[in-house]
Amino acid sequence: MFHTSECLIDISSYTSKVFREPENCDFCTNVSTVDKLSKISPINFYELYQKPARPLIVTDAIEHWPASKTFEYKFFKELYENFKFDGSSKKNCQFFPYKTNFKSLSEVFQMSEKRANLAAGEKSWYVGWNNCNDKAGKILRQYYSKPYFLGNRTENIAMSWIFMGGPGHGAQMHVDNVYYPSWQAQLRGRKLWILAPPPECWNSCQKLEAEVKTGETIVVDTNRWYHQTIVLPGEISITIGSEFD
16 A cells, blocks of 8 residues: 655645746857757766756657656556655655646556546546655666766766656646756657746747657756646656756
8 A cells, every 4th residue: 555644745836946046047048949969978968058057858868768668657556556655755755736636646546547548538637756765766767777968977866756647737837946957758758848037037038849759858957947848649748857966
């Protein structure tokens, strides 16, 4: 059975920095597109994209990940049914129901098979959570690895983020309050990303849109770029990601 009272908390999907300091707009000035690249070296990635906080889509980062074929609703349901969450990590555990009626991750995995598979006539859904169970995290990590373009940069492998759900859903426009930029791999489905500069940069920067297709990985400093996601028509969308420095 699930044990969620100690770990997963129902919080608002608005994670904006209410009292954030004004940004220097250099990071978004003259940025008009989200580049799509393959075979980018760690040095070029750092110098051209990570350091200036310029968003990027890498098209070949997850080609050999077993997660692309293995991660699905049933996989996550069975995984989290087998583990109790670690109370020691509860302060870092988050669950995002977005516009669904779920109050916890356990409720997500108790929905009917028809709804889980987005059957006709069933209510659509979309949720996100960060893994806060070390044992589950080690199993997840057997199916994917650190994206090659990160080189020797580190990532918080114990706190992977997972987002899953059907077309028409996604996260509303917000800015995050996390420590580092992050990557997010599109394992299944397609997702539209809408990136916007902070209000103080509206006169010097512009809004960006980019479609992230199955097999592609988007890298964004979500602490600086406001962002919104929309799952595009087709199959269920499943993404996994992590912060890095």
